[in-house]
Amino acid sequence: MEGEHERTTGARAAEEHHADIYGEDGAVLSSFLARIGAAIADRDTLTLKHEVDDLHQSELGDLLEALHPEQRRALVELLGADFDFSSLTEVDEAIRMEIVDNLPNAQIAQAVQELDSDDAVYILEDLEKEDQDEILSQLPFTERIRLRRSLDYPEETAGRRMQTEFVAVPPFWTIGQTIDYMREDKNLPERFSQIFVIDPTFKLLGAIDLDQILRTRRAVKVEEVMHETRHAIPATMDQEEAAREFEQYDLLSAAVVDENERLVGVLTIDDVVDVIQQEAEEDLMRMGGVGDEELSDSVLSTSRSRVPWLLINLLTAFLAASVISLFDRTIEHIVALAVLMPIVAGMGGNAGSQTMTVTVRALATKDLDIYNAGRIIRREMGVGFINGIVFAILIGIVAAAWFRDPNLGGIIAAAMIINMFAAALAGILIPLLLDRFKVDPAVASAVFVTTVTDVVGFFAFLGIATWWFGVP
Amino acid sequence: MEGEHERTTGARAAEEHHADIYGEDGAVLSSFLARIGAAIADRDTLTLKHEVDDLHQSELGDLLEALHPEQRRALVELLGADFDFSSLTEVDEAIRMEIVDNLPNAQIAQAVQELDSDDAVYILEDLEKEDQDEILSQLPFTERIRLRRSLDYPEETAGRRMQTEFVAVPPFWTIGQTIDYMREDKNLPERFSQIFVIDPTFKLLGAIDLDQILRTRRAVKVEEVMHETRHAIPATMDQEEAAREFEQYDLLSAAVVDENERLVGVLTIDDVVDVIQQEAEEDLMRMGGVGDEELSDSVLSTSRSRVPWLLINLLTAFLAASVISLFDRTIEHIVALAVLMPIVAGMGGNAGSQTMTVTVRALATKDLDIYNAGRIIRREMGVGFINGIVFAILIGIVAAAWFRDPNLGGIIAAAMIINMFAAALAGILIPLLLDRFKVDPAVASAVFVTTVTDVVGFFAFLGIATWWFGVP
Numbered sequence: 013m014e015g016e017h018e019r020t021t022g023a024r025a026a027e028e029h030h031a032d033i034y035g036e037d038g039a040v041l042s043s044f045l046a047r048i049g050a051a052i053a054d055r056d057t058l059t060l061k062h063e064v065d066d067l068h069q070s071e072l073g074d075l076l077e078a079l080h081p082e083q084r085r086a087l088v089e090l091l092g093a094d095f096d097f098s099s100l101t102e103v104d105e106a107i108r109m110e111i112v113d114n115l116p117n118a119q120i121a122q123a124v125q126e127l128d129s130d131d132a133v134y135i136l137e138d139l140e141k142e143d144q145d146e147i148l149s150q151l152p153f154t155e156r157i158r159l160r161r162s163l164d165y166p167e168e169t170a171g172r173r174m175q176t177e178f179v180a181v182p183p184f185w186t187i188g189q190t191i192d193y194m195r196e197d198k199n200l201p202e203r204f205s206q207i208f209v210i211d212p213t214f215k216l217l218g219a220i221d222l223d224q225i226l227r228t229r230r231a232v233k234v235e236e237v238m239h240e241t242r243h244a245i246p247a248t249m250d251q252e253e254a255a256r257e258f259e260q261y262d263l264l265s266a267a268v269v270d271e272n273e274r275l276v277g278v279l280t281i282d283d284v285v286d287v288i289q290q291e292a293e294e295d296l297m298r299m300g301g302v303g304d305e306e307l308s309d310s311v312l313s314t315s316r317s318r319v320p321w322l323l324i325n326l327l328t329a330f331l332a333a334s335v336i337s338l339f340d341r342t343i344e345h346i347v348a349l350a351v352l353m354p355i356v357a358g359m360g361g362n363a364g365s366q367t368m369t370v371t372v373r374a375l376a377t378k379d380l381d382i383y384n385a386g387r388i389i390r391r392e393m394g395v396g397f398i399n400g401i402v403f404a405i406l407i408g409i410v411a412a413a414w415f416r417d418p419n420l421g422g423i424i425a426a427a428m429i430i431n432m433f434a435a436a437l438a439g440i441l442i443p444l445l446l447d448r449f450k451v452d453p454a455v456a457s458a459v460f461v462t463t464v465t466d467v468v469g470f471f472a473f474l475g476i477a478t479w480w481f482g483v484p
Numbered sequence: 485m486e487g488e489h490e491r492t493t494g495a496r497a498a499e500e501h502h503a504d505i506y507g508e509d510g511a512v513l514s515s516f517l518a519r520i521g522a523a524i525a526d527r528d529t530l531t532l533k534h535e536v537d538d539l540h541q542s543e544l545g546d547l548l549e550a551l552h553p554e555q556r557r558a559l560v561e562l563l564g565a566d567f568d569f570s571s572l573t574e575v576d577e578a579i580r581m582e583i584v585d586n587l588p589n590a591q592i593a594q595a596v597q598e599l600d601s602d603d604a605v606y607i608l609e610d611l612e613k614e615d616q617d618e619i620l621s622q623l624p625f626t627e628r629i630r631l632r633r634s635l636d637y638p639e640e641t642a643g644r645r646m647q648t649e650f651v652a653v654p655p656f657w658t659i660g661q662t663i664d665y666m667r668e669d670k671n672l673p674e675r676f677s678q679i680f681v682i683d684p685t686f687k688l689l690g691a692i693d694l695d696q697i698l699r700t701r702r703a704v705k706v707e708e709v710m711h712e713t714r715h716a717i718p719a720t721m722d723q724e725e726a727a728r729e730f731e732q733y734d735l736l737s738a739a740v741v742d743e744n745e746r747l748v749g750v751l752t753i754d755d756v757v758d759v760i761q762q763e764a765e766e767d768l769m770r771m772g773g774v775g776d777e778e779l780s781d782s783v784l785s786t787s788r789s790r791v792p793w794l795l796i797n798l799l800t801a802f803l804a805a806s807v808i809s810l811f812d813r814t815i816e817h818i819v820a821l822a823v824l825m826p827i828v829a830g831m832g833g834n835a836g837s838q839t840m841t842v843t844v845r846a847l848a849t850k851d852l853d854i855y856n857a858g859r860i861i862r863r864e865m866g867v868g869f870i871n872g873i874v875f876a877i878l879i880g881i882v883a884a885a886w887f888r889d890p891n892l893g894g895i896i897a898a899a900m901i902i903n904m905f906a907a908a909l910a911g912i913l914i915p916l917l918l919d920r921f922k923v924d925p926a927v928a929s930a931v932f933v934t935t936v937t938d939v940v941g942f943f944a945f946l947g948i949a950t951w952w953f954g955v956p
Contacts, residue, residue, distance in 0.1 A: 039853035078855045222694035226666045260542045262754040282734040292764030300841025311866035329827040337823045350822035351809045355801040369772025381511035394783035
């Protein structure tokens with residue numbers, strides 16, 4: 013804090029600072045990129061260090077993503093020991109791997125020691141086993157043990173995401189002692205919002221939020237004000253489940269315990285926010301028929317990763333086509349059926365995907381359970397029936413007018429009611445069944461629902477037409 | 485903390501407690517519901533109070549959602565002043581409205597005073613203007629002014645979501661004075677993770693995280709350790725943008741300032757987590773063609789809210805149908821075309837929605853910007869071309885074999901390549917254009933993309949066939 017001016021314009025300074033790097037649209041400014049690019053071209057290390065010095069790790073991450081691959085490599089190389097490795101936790105996996113693969117293991121080992129353990133693990137976990145071991149072997153003993161422990165927990169568990177740095181005190185200390193300890197100890201974690209209370213064997217006894225410490229008189233004993241850690245997270249708990257605990261109980265951080273209830277780390281809300289984002293994104297991507305691809309993936313790997321979904325859809329498309337081929341003689345007589353049939357199938361598909369979207373999301377957030385499933389199924393059937401009638405009337409009138417044939421209007425109307433109802437049933441029952449059989453409904457629902465609406469739509473429309481017009 | 489046993493089993497106690505209410509599948513246990521239901525039927529207030537006393541607000545919320553509407557009303561009535569209003573922030577809007585509408589305004593006014601201001605605003609904002617005014621008029625002056633100020637900010641802004649309770653101190657205080665003040669003051673917010681530094685006119689000067697206070701000696705002045713609040717949030721900032729600030733800079737809380745840079749409130753990470761969830765959900769729902777509906781909505785309101793999307797899709801379906809009708813004479817001659825044409829359109833639709841999903845998501849997370857748009861467009865074109873060829877070969881062979889006509893195989897293969905390429909272009913360009921014109925790409929992309937893939941699919945397939953077979 014230097015000087016009155018800077019102080020009173022704190023809020024404005026934030027804006028200005030922000031404006032330094034990002035444009036109106038939230039993208040990194042091209043003028044900033046040009047400056048950095050020029051400095052890289054000139055191999056002007058001094059300017060580069062000055063430019064990136066003030067950047068938050070996420071800002072540096074955004075800069076890395078905006079640069080060309082060669083520039084990226086050159087920047088990291090030129091910054092050397094001044095390169096903030098924590099920025100690597102903020103970039104696409106492909107970019108992270110590209111940068112890390114390009115660095116000598118010794119430099120990575122050096123850098124990793126400066127990081128919080130959760131960030132270090134985040135960078136190390138994607139490396140080849142061989143590189144990982146080499147880097148770990150170059151670390152000091154305690155550091156190595158800590159990281160190894162995190163890495164030994166399965167991927168996507170609380171143990172993998174936890175930070176192994178935390179503040180823990182015995183229950184018989186006073187608040188005063190605790191505060192004095194924190195004033196003295198230089199090895200505190202960079203940021204923390206609660207401290208833990210443990211016994212000599214590291215068994216977790218409780219926790220105190222920092223605001224509680226600040227409200228309490230110095231003479232009071234820790235055990236008198238600590239609260240039971242009702243939300244201790246087993247290290248093997250899935251990160252998504254841990255995130256739900258955070259959300260449900262509005263936690264800022266939570267103790268992570270091993271199978272003997274010993275404190276091994278702390279999970280913090282910032283990691284959890286990433287998990288929440290990631291999980292919501294996963295559902296969205298899966299429903300859109302794409303897997304874990306990233307923007308930085310290449311053409312070939314993207315193309316390959318999208319083929320399986322298209323292949324499955326192809327099978328269902330042939331199934332639908334074979335339903336149509338059952339009625340080829342009818343279509344030959346009344347070609348208007350070929351014109352109108354995609355409407356019946358398509359509207360069913362859209363209605364089905366509405367119901368399915370609601371169902372998949374409600375299952376993911378646990379809002380849909382055995383207590384309301386019956387009510388929701390009845391509701392969706394009701395919606396399917398009402399919207400079926402609404403669109404049956406609408407489409408029936410248009411079709412009858414278009415082809416000047418009331419029969420055609422009546423037939424498409426009847427098929428619409430049937431298919432909208434089938435769409436509602438498929439949209440709710442298929443995700444529920446998949447969930448019951450432990451198949452992720454976000455991945456598999458869409459194929460099955462479209463299959464139902466295509467097959468039922470074509471069969472109902474062409475079948476009723478064949479029967480009504482009496483085509484042999 | 486009473487007694488050794490309870491202490492050493494902190495972690496296990498959490499598990500047990502949890503198991504009290506929720507089953508394996510995360511749903512509220514039916515045995516618990518039955519107990520509550522019986523107590524409600526007996527109007528056994530004592531048992532009810534005992535059962536819900538220990539519940540976290542979100543657990544009480546889950547219980548409310550699992551009960552029948554009559555039970556819900558009876559429970560709230562029986563609990564009376566003991567009903568924890570903050571649980572209303574954890575339930576569906578429809579359920580919240582149903583409960584609140586059923587309570588006298590005087591009781592709501594009483595309850596609202598006990599809540600944090602952000603929770604109070606959350607409940608009040610959905611009420612009729614009339615009820616809102618009546619409730620506010622029954623509140624003490626300062627409380628009323630605070631809530632009014634929040635409610636005066638537009639919906640979905642930081643000002644609406646902020647908490648107006650915060651700790652603020654002058655810059656010339658020492659850390660010791662600050663700690664003493666917190667020990668004395670009984671009106672501190674329930675939870676906080678930083679304190680703010682302000683001048684006499686409430687202008688924001690800086691902030692200090694609680695862990696920083698605890699590391700600092702008593703004699704040090706606040707202004708010496710405070711950091712500039714680089715991330716002060718204007719009260720009128722959209723909540724989604726505020727959430728992105730939290731995510732980018734890993735904030736736990738942030739000052740909210742008015743247009744004169746005066747501190748008016750604090751935004752906390754727990755509210756932001758809700759916003760993040762909500763926004764991710766919104767995107768998913770919009771892409772699935774559903775709006776802001778909730779599970780508790782009625783059949784009629786659900787049905788009504790889904791009609792507009794279906795109506796728009798109907799228009800595009802008729803557009804596609806009219807493309808088919810251009811070629812009705814060709815279909816009359818070669819009915820196999822009617823059988824195969826949905827495959828071309830459908831596969832294009834699926835490929836287009838893959839590209840679109842990736843694009844919409846990348847736009848939402850700001851991962852896609854002007855620096856990589858060119859590369860991503862080229863990548864998607866490449867993917868569309870490669871997958872077009874892959875599926876052209878596959879479908880061409882199957883179609884030729886099925887109808888024993890190599891011409892048909894060649895025609896459908898050519899149409900597939902064209903449509904998969906069109907799908908890729910539409911999948912990336914349509915969301916980008918919508919975003920450029922400030923239309924939410926999540927809402928509108930799907931319709932346009934499907935229109936393109938249907939129209940191009942039918943036109944290419946039937947057009948090539950007409951030309952090849954020379955149908956007049």
